[in-house]
Structures are given as structure tokens and as C-alpha cells.
Amino acid sequence: MLALGVGGAATAYLVHRSTSVAASSLPTLPFLSGWRPPEHALSRFHARYYPLTLMFLAFDVEMLYMYPWATVVGRVGVSAVVEMFAFLIVLMVGVVWAWREGALQWT
Numbered sequence: 001m002l003a004l005g006v007g008g009a010a011t012a013y014l015v016h017r018s019t020s021v022a023a024s025s026l027p028t029l030p031f032l033s034g035w036r037p038p039e040h041a042l043s044r045f046h047a048r049y050y051p052l053t054l055m056f057l058a059f060d061v062e063m064l065y066m067y068p069w070a071t072v073v074g075r076v077g078v079s080a081v082v083e084m085f086a087f088l089i090v091l092m093v094g095v096v097w098a099w100r101e102g103a104l105q106w107t
Contacts, residue, residue: 051103055095062091 065087073080098104 048106051098055098055103058091058094062087 066084069080069084073084
């Protein structure tokens with residue numbers, strides 16, 4: 001078992017060493033008809049985009065729940081409507097919390 005763990009760690013290290021990018025900048029490759037790219041290909045996004053992305057994903061997942069709900073709401077009745085509004089209230093509480101914490105400010 002120890003040999004398996006050490007072998008897995010060694011394999012992960014070797015894969016990392018063979019696929020990692022050097023600290024120096026990469027040479028400019030032919031891109032956009034020879035124009036120099038405005039930024040490095042491995043540049044990171046600013047951290048202020050991540051809360052907005054998480055909110056988008058939350059509302060995207062909300063739609064995954066609302067489509068099947070729309071097909072059965074007529075059969076189930078009022079309890080389905082109450083459950084969906086409870087779900088939407090929980091999501092809105094999260095949005096209000098993020099808004100009050102300043103997660104949606106862009107400056």
C-alpha cells in the first residue's frame with residue numbers, strides 16, 4: 001500500500017513537471033493574422049468575476065428545477081407552487097446577502 005501511494009505521488013510529480021509552463025513568457029505564436037496577443041494566454045481572471053459567476057450558476061441550476069416543476073405543477077397542485085416559492089425565497093435571500101456584502105460591486 002505504501003508503494004502504491006509513493007508511486008502515485010511520483011507519477012503526479014512527473015506529470016506536473018512534464019506539463020507545467022516555464023516562468024518565462026511564452027513566445028508569440030501566429031495568432032489573429034500575426035497580431036501580438038494583448039495579454040498572456042495563461043492570464044487569470046480578476047477575482048471580482050467569481051461571485052457573479054457563482055450567482056449565475058445558482059440561477060442556472062434554479063432553471064433546472066423549474067422546468068420539471070412546470071410540467072407537474074398542474075397535477076400536484078398548490079403544494080408545488082408553495083414549494084417553488086419557498087425555493088425562490090431561499091435564492092433571493094442569498095442574492096440579498098451577496099448584495100449587502102458587496103459581492104456585486106464592480107469598483
